Amino acid sequence: MSNQVQPMMAQPQQPATMTVQAPPPDVPNRVCASVINMLLCCPPLGLVALIFACQANSAKSYNVMEARSKADTAKTLNIVGFILGILAWIAVGIYLFVFFYFLAGVLNAYGNVLTTIGEVSNSLDELSELGNSTSMLGNLDLDIASNLTSIIN
Template identity: 35%
Template structure:
């Protein structure tokens, strides 16, 4: 049997099919042309190769918790009502901005607005406490220094002191 020029023409027999008959006219026993990514048939001996070991690994997924920033909305509303109204309004606005930033997923704006809301709440709380303490001190001072209550009052004719 004539070889077609390749080292090993397996799986193509020389000029005979499995029953020993010759190939029909127009067919030759040449190997198919080399295609990209496929080994050339006949260029190397065809030996059974062991199946490659396939190792699959699962991707490690690390979930990093995002920091959650406080909005101080309750403290802002308390300061709005009880302490310092104008600063309480500003603190409430920034508290609402924190919630909106968290809903959007904008952590940088949420952190900045949270710090601003906290600072405004602390200023409002400080002014409210200082104002209430000043008012209490004033009431105590006027009550203690004036034994008889409000003894001087203004009538239409001038100041009147009913103890003189």
């Protein structure tokens, strides 16, 4: 039996592997823009965009392509909603300007009519007073005329 010491051979060691997780993909968050769109511009499109933005946020963890697709849909809906909202605000502004412009014109015309009615009423009052005094003069004229005819006869 041999008592020989066998040299120990170094076992080749495998390099340590390190698992690195990739950062989550960057899927834009469109929730804030959707809420602003829903409150200030175009509520129907803003609501639909908000639904797509929330679906994109929840799909971000398991399906990046679906999340990007839904985020892009929310972006498109937000852009269309902002444009429609701005056009609607401009149309409302024009409508209110025209409405109040014509309302001011109507009220001014109504005020002129009231002034004219007041002037006509005052003129009628003056005429009626003048008519009363004329009828008194007329009675006086008739008295003078009757006295003259009695003198002549």
